[in-house]
Amino acid sequence: MAPMKTDLCIIGGGAAGLSLAAGAARMGARVVLVEGHRMGGDCLNYGCVPSKALLAAAARAQAMREGGCGIAGVLPKIDHAAVMAHVRGAIAAIAPHDSVERFEGLGVRVIRDWARFVSPREIQAGGEVIRARRFVIATGSRPAVPPVPGLDRVPYLTNETLFELDARPDRLLILGGGPIGIEMAQAHRRLGAEVAVIEAKRALGREDPEAAALVLDRLRAEGVEIFEHAEVRRVTGRAGAITVETADGLLEGSHLLVAAGRQPALERLDLPAAGVEADAAGVRVDSGLRSTNRRIYAIGDAAGQGQFTHLAGYHAGLVIRPILLGLPARVRRDHMPRVTYSDPELAQIGSTEAEARAAHGDAIEVVRADYAGNDRAVTGGRTAGFVKVVLRRGRPLGATLVGAEAGELVGPWALAIASGQRMTAMAGMILPYPTLGELNKRVAGAYFSPKLFENPWLKRGVRAIQRLLP
Numbered sequence: 001m002a003p004m005k006t007d008l009c010i011i012g013g014g015a016a017g018l019s020l021a022a023g024a025a026r027m028g029a030r031v032v033l034v035e036g037h038r039m040g041g042d043c044l045n046y047g048c049v050p051s052k053a054l055l056a057a058a059a060r061a062q063a064m065r066e067g068g069c070g071i072a073g074v075l076p077k078i079d080h081a082a083v084m085a086h087v088r089g090a091i092a093a094i095a096p097h098d099s100v101e102r103f104e105g106l107g108v109r110v111i112r113d114w115a116r117f118v119s120p121r122e123i124q125a126g127g128e129v130i131r132a133r134r135f136v137i138a139t140g141s142r143p144a145v146p147p148v149p150g151l152d153r154v155p156y157l158t159n160e161t162l163f164e165l166d167a168r169p170d171r172l173l174i175l176g177g178g179p180i181g182i183e184m185a186q187a188h189r190r191l192g193a194e195v196a197v198i199e200a201k202r203a204l205g206r207e208d209p210e211a212a213a214l215v216l217d218r219l220r221a222e223g224v225e226i227f228e229h230a231e232v233r234r235v236t237g238r239a240g241a242i243t244v245e246t247a248d249g250l251l252e253g254s255h256l257l258v259a260a261g262r263q264p265a266l267e268r269l270d271l272p273a274a275g276v277e278a279d280a281a282g283v284r285v286d287s288g289l290r291s292t293n294r295r296i297y298a299i300g301d302a303a304g305q306g307q308f309t310h311l312a313g314y315h316a317g318l319v320i321r322p323i324l325l326g327l328p329a330r331v332r333r334d335h336m337p338r339v340t341y342s343d344p345e346l347a348q349i350g351s352t353e354a355e356a357r358a359a360h361g362d363a364i365e366v367v368r369a370d371y372a373g374n375d376r377a378v379t380g381g382r383t384a385g386f387v388k389v390v391l392r393r394g395r396p397l398g399a400t401l402v403g404a405e406a407g408e409l410v411g412p413w414a415l416a417i418a419s420g421q422r423m424t425a426m427a428g429m430i431l432p433y434p435t436l437g438e439l440n441k442r443v444a445g446a447y448f449s450p451k452l453f454e455n456p457w458l459k460r461g462v463r464a465i466q467r468l469l470p
C-alpha cells in the first residue's frame with residue numbers, strides 16, 4: 001500500500017495538537033491529525049474544563065454558606081448529579097470547537113486511531129501509513145501513579161475518572177497537594193464532602209510560601225485536612241472503604257484520588273523506531289522544540305517543559321514558524337504564567353522571590369500591595385491577598401498574586417515580562433476606579449514612591465523651584 005503523503009502530521013488532538021492543526025491548515029499546509037481517544041484531550045475532557053466547572057459550582061455553594069456584606073449565610077441545597085450535569089454541560093458546550101467536524105471543515109484530515117512510528121519518516125494509524133515532511137508529537141500526559149505499596153490493589157480515582165462520579169464522595173482522600181489536589185480538595189469540600197490531602201513534601205510546593213500559606217489556611221478554615229511532609233507507607237481497602245497508612249497514623253476515606261503528578265504519554269509511539277529520544281520528563285527537544293529526529297517536533301505536555309493549556313498553545317504558535325515557513329524559532333521559558341484556581345486564586349509569572357534571590361542575590365527589589373488597601377476589594381469584602389513583584393534594574397522579573405481574581409490580574413505582568421517593559425509602563429497606566437486591577441498600579445506606585453517622596457534632593461529642588469515660580 002502506498003503511504004499517504006502530507007506536509008504535516010500531528011499526533012494528538014489535545015490543546016497543543018489542535019491549535020497547531022488549525023493554524024497550519026488555515027495557512028495552507030496539508031495537515032493530518034491523528035487522535036487515538038477523545039478530541040480536545042485532557043483539558044476539555046478531564047482537566048481544565050471539568051475542574052473549573054466543578055470549582056464554579058463549589059464557589060456558588062460557598063457564597064451561599066458564607067453570605068457576607070450584610071447577607072446571612074444559608075445552607076446550600078446541593079444536588080451532586082445536577083452539579084455533574086453542569087460539569088458535563090460545560091464540556092459539551094466547548095466540545096464543538098475541538099470536534100472532528102470543525103477540523104475537517106478547516107481542511108484537516110482527521111484519523112481516529114493511536115499512532116506509532118514505523119520509520120523515521122512514517123507513522124501507522126487508521127490502517128494507513130502516513131509519510132509527512134514534518135511530524136509533531138502532541139500526545140500530552142497522563143496521571144503518574146506513585147509506587148505506594150498496595151495502591152495497585154485498591155480502586156482509586158484519577159482526573160480521568162473523578163468527573164464520572166455522579167454521587168458525591170463522602171470522604172475523599174487525595175494523594176498529592178499540587179494544583180490538582182488543592183483545587184479538587186476545595187471543590188469537594190465546598191460541595192459537602194469531607195476531604196483530606198496527603199502531601200509528601202510541602203503542599204503547593206512550587207509556589208511562593210507566603211502565597212501558598214494563604215491558600216492552605218483558607219482550605220483548612222473551610223475544613224480540609226492537609227497533611228504535609230507525610231510519608232505514605234501503604235494503601236489498603238476496597239471500594240467505599242480505603243485506608244492510607246502514613247508514618248503518623250491511619251487515614252480512612254470512601255474514595256482515594258491520586259493527584260501525584262503527571263508523566264508524558266509516549267508509550268504507544270515506538271519512539272526508537274523514529275530515532276526520537278525521550279526521558280521521564282518528555283521528548284528530548286532543543287530550544288526550538290525539535291527532537292533528536294530533525295523532522296519531528298514535540299509540543300505541549302509531551303515536550304516536558306510544563307503542563308498548561310496556554311503553554312501548549314504557545315508551543316503550537318512557535319513551531320508553526322519553522323515547520324511552515326522554514327523560519328527559526330526559540331522557546332522562551334521566563335514568561336509563562338500559572339494559576340491555581342483555588343479561592344483565593346494563586347497566580348505566578350516569572351520568578352518567585354526565592355528564585356529571583358537565588359539567581360540575582362541582593363540585586364533584586366521586592367515591592368507589594370495588599371488587597372486590604374484596594375477600595376474595590378474593601379467594598380466587595382474580599383480583602384485577603386497581596387500582589388508582590390520582584391524587579392531588577394527597574395524591570396519586573398516575576399509577580400506573585402494571591403487573592404480574588406488573581407488569575408485575571410496577572411495579565412498585565414504577563415505582558416510586561418514578555419515585552420521587557422519597565423515598571424514605568426505599569427505606573428503610567430490609567431485604570432478605572434474602583435477596580436481590583438488598580439492593585440497592579442499600586443505595586444508600581446510602591447516601587448516609585450520611596451524614590452519620589454523620600455528623596456531629599458527632589459524636595460530641595462521643588463522648594464527652590466517654588467521660590468522662583470511667579
Ligand SMILES: Cc1cc2nc3c(=O)[nH]c(=O)nc-3n(C[C@H](O)[C@H](O)[C@H](O)COP(=O)(O)OP(=O)(O)OC[C@H]3O[C@@H](n4cnc5c(N)ncnc54)[C@H](O)[C@@H]3O)c2cc1C
Nearest residue numbers: 012014015016036041042043047115140300301307308309
Ligand atoms: C485536573 C486537571 C486540571 C487542569 N487544569 C488546568 C488549568 O486550569 N489550566 C491549564 O493551563 N492547564 C490545566 N491542566 C493541564 C492541561 O490540561 C494540559 O497541560 C493540556 O491539556 C496539555 O495539552 P496537550 O495537547 O499537550 O495534551 P493533551 O490534552 O493530553 O492531549 C494529548 C492527546 O493526544 C492523544 N494521544 C496520546 N497518544 C497518542 C497516540 N499515540 N496517537 C494518537 N493520539 C494520541 C491523547 O488521546 C490526547 O487526546 C489541567 C490538567 C488536569 C489533569
Ligand SMILES: NC(=O)c1ccc[n+]([C@@H]2O[C@H](COP(=O)([O-])OP(=O)(O)OC[C@H]3O[C@@H](n4cnc5c(N)ncnc54)[C@H](O)[C@@H]3O)[C@@H](O)[C@H]2O)c1
Nearest residue numbers: 146176177178179180181198199200259260261307339340
Ligand atoms: N490550574 C492549573 O493550571 C492546573 C490545575 C491542575 C493541574 N495543572 C497541571 O497539571 C500538572 C499536574 O498536577 P498535579 O497536581 O498532579 O502534579 P504536581 O506534580 O504539581 O503535584 C503533585 C504533588 O504530589 C506530591 N506527591 C507525589 N508523590 C506522592 C506520594 N507518594 N505521596 C504524597 N504526595 C505525593 C508531590 O510532592 C507534589 O506536591 C500541574 O503541574 C500543572 O502543570 C494545572
